[in-house]
Amino acid sequence: MKFSLLLASLAPLAMALPAGSLVARSCPANALSCSSNAGDSCCSPTNGILILVQQWVPGYGPSDAFTMHGLWPDTCNGGQTGSTGCDSTRSYSNVGSIIQSYNSTLYDNMNTYWPSDAGANTNFWTHEWDKHGTCVSTLAPKCYANYQQYEDVNDYFSTALGLRAQYDLYNALSTAGITPGSSTDIGTFSQALQTAFGVVPKVDCSSGTLSEVWLYFNVQNTNTFVPIDAIGSNTCTGSVNYPTK
Numbered sequence: 001m002k003f004s005l006l007l008a009s010l011a012p013l014a015m016a017l018p019a020g021s022l023v024a025r026s027c028p029a030n031a032l033s034c035s036s037n038a039g040d041s042c043c044s045p046t047n048g049i050l051i052l053v054q055q056w057v058p059g060y061g062p063s064d065a066f067t068m069h070g071l072w073p074d075t076c077n078g079g080q081t082g083s084t085g086c087d088s089t090r091s092y093s094n095v096g097s098i099i100q101s102y103n104s105t106l107y108d109n110m111n112t113y114w115p116s117d118a119g120a121n122t123n124f125w126t127h128e129w130d131k132h133g134t135c136v137s138t139l140a141p142k143c144y145a146n147y148q149q150y151e152d153v154n155d156y157f158s159t160a161l162g163l164r165a166q167y168d169l170y171n172a173l174s175t176a177g178i179t180p181g182s183s184t185d186i187g188t189f190s191q192a193l194q195t196a197f198g199v200v201p202k203v204d205c206s207s208g209t210l211s212e213v214w215l216y217f218n219v220q221n222t223n224t225f226v227p228i229d230a231i232g233s234n235t236c237t238g239s240v241n242y243p244t245k
């Protein structure tokens, strides 16, 4: 499918991506995941809390950009989906070559913004697709008008990278005067992101050093991401070390 990001015209707190040939069959108006108005599994994601997980790993990705860890559908109770994913018939072993054949521009963007810090990129992406992508109910082949093989894989990663660009953590922090090479109290750090995005993030550290930021969403009309406050708590406490990379 043709996939282009229409970022400029969007309301700041809602991300809309083109629906392509996703079919919204008999969906309620403004179907919203995890609400009484969710509609069926093609109208909004059944695992309806989507977590955009970005990481900050020195040595990986542009020096002025967080990179992707994943886009994870959680249950509406905030629980994780299973470790083996949700549809073994769409579990693949070579997601790198699937994306490369489907759209080489997306593949290039994946290598830039979704690098693995532990082994080959394709293995990282394959894991993310098999465990999490197959759990996005709106991407099931039956939800497409004329499903083409791997269209779901393409849509999953395109959507995730689009969200990463819209929810640009580096820029949000920079706007608040927080730049790499500094240490900032977790309250101030979190508030900078709340100011930018209007919701509470979950900020994770490893030994006092920033590792990841999680942003939480419900999904409206299959493809509009509506930010919500984080369900989990920060693992950062005290001062957050934000190293240069």
Ligand SMILES: *[C@@H]1O[C@H](CO)[C@@H](O)[C@H](O)[C@H]1NC(C)=O
Residues within 6 Å of the ligand: 001, 002, 003, 004, 005, 103, 104, 105, 106, 109, 158
């Ligand atoms: C390929 O991916 C890029 C980046 O996501 C996107 O801008 C472009 O529209 C896609 N091309 C096609 C043919 O879908």
